[in-house]
Amino acid sequence: MKHQKTLLAVLLTMSCITAHAASVADVTPATATVDFSQAMTLTHTLTPLSNLQAGAVTADTKLADGKITVTGGTPTIAIKASSSMQTGTMNAVILKGNNDPSHTLDVSFVNPDGTGMAADTGVAGGAVWFMPFDNENYIIQSASREQTVAADQYDISMDAGIWNN
Amino acid sequence: MFIKTFLGCAIFVCLVNAHAATVTNVTTATATLNFNANPTLTHTLTPAQSTFEAKTYPAGTVFANGLVKASVGNPDIAIVWHYDAEEDPGGIDAIVHGTNDPSHTINLQFHNSDGSIINVPADHLFNGKYWAPLKADGIYTIENEQDVTIAADEYVVSVDAGIWNS
Numbered sequence: 172m173k174h175q176k177t178l179l180a181v182l183l184t185m186s187c188i189t190a191h192a193a194s195v196a197d198v199t200p201a202t203a204t205v206d207f208s209q210a211m212t213l214t215h216t217l218t219p220l221s222n223l224q225a226g227a228v229t230a231d232t233k234l235a236d237g238k239i240t241v242t243g244g245t246p247t248i249a250i251k252a253s254s255s256m257q258t259g260t261m262n263a264v265i266l267k268g269n270n271d272p273s274h275t276l277d278v279s280f281v282n283p284d285g286t287g288m289a290a291d292t293g294v295a296g297g298a299v300w301f302m303p304f305d306n307e308n309y310i311i312q313s314a315s316r317e318q319t320v321a322a323d324q325y326d327i328s329m330d331a332g333i334w335n336n
Numbered sequence: 337m338f339i340k341t342f343l344g345c346a347i348f349v350c351l352v353n354a355h356a357a358t359v360t361n362v363t364t365a366t367a368t369l370n371f372n373a374n375p376t377l378t379h380t381l382t383p384a385q386s387t388f389e390a391k392t393y394p395a396g397t398v399f400a401n402g403l404v405k406a407s408v409g410n411p412d413i414a415i416v417w418h419y420d421a422e423e424d425p426g427g428i429d430a431i432v433h434g435t436n437d438p439s440h441t442i443n444l445q446f447h448n449s450d451g452s453i454i455n456v457p458a459d460h461l462f463n464g465k466y467w468a469p470l471k472a473d474g475i476y477t478i479e480n481e482q483d484v485t486i487a488a489d490e491y492v493v494s495v496d497a498g499i500w501n502s
Contacts, residue, residue, distance in 0.1 A: 329366075
């Protein structure tokens, strides 16, 4: 019995010695760079023209300037009428007078030179987003037909965001 | 069989994700398009004195004061001599003739309320006339361009005002 205890003690000691004599061979370093890039920030302004006169408004009359600026990157910008707006076909928006909702004003958003923008479909929510040619500027203009506009105030809201394809 | 079906589903999910573009960092901008009722203009032109003495007047004498006001808004207002003839191409000068004797003349000129000559841009041409833009106060004066000896007579001065749509 005493002999067995001694043998066990010897084995345990050997195990301990083996545990302390470990070594590491073939060390392979791995390096990763965690890049914390600056968050992109969008600034979006929509500035109406002043001195808009009620009455006959000729087709494609410029009504407001939209501008999107980005800090922290150069992403593709996409725009659309806000969901609160009553939209028509494609880039058309129907505005209602604040004082009398029966007053309507048909407008569209286009490139600053009056040309239409490229549109993409199938994004989240099924919304159609449009890409300004210069990735920065757009205008709101009256519809492509003459219309009679009643004296009133007409609100328009536009969304701009970063397009991630 | 089960493995094949699972693989098919996995590939389908990948394809759907590839077409699901997203738009992030969405910001909304709102503008109010304010369509004003068409303004009407009130235009008055008042002689600086009830009666002028027939004599020599130095350049810059104010003979009449004009005021143009819009009923609503602040539209750009421009003025032009009502006369069809003898108008200076610059648009601010005119020769006014005596009612009793047309050989009696006064060379008159538009000035701003601060006394400066109204500058007429080269593109301020409408219906063959150069229209002089007024400052926001809508005030103008009619003065003689040079020292002038005015003969006893009646001189009718007439000016048109309108909203300038550029």
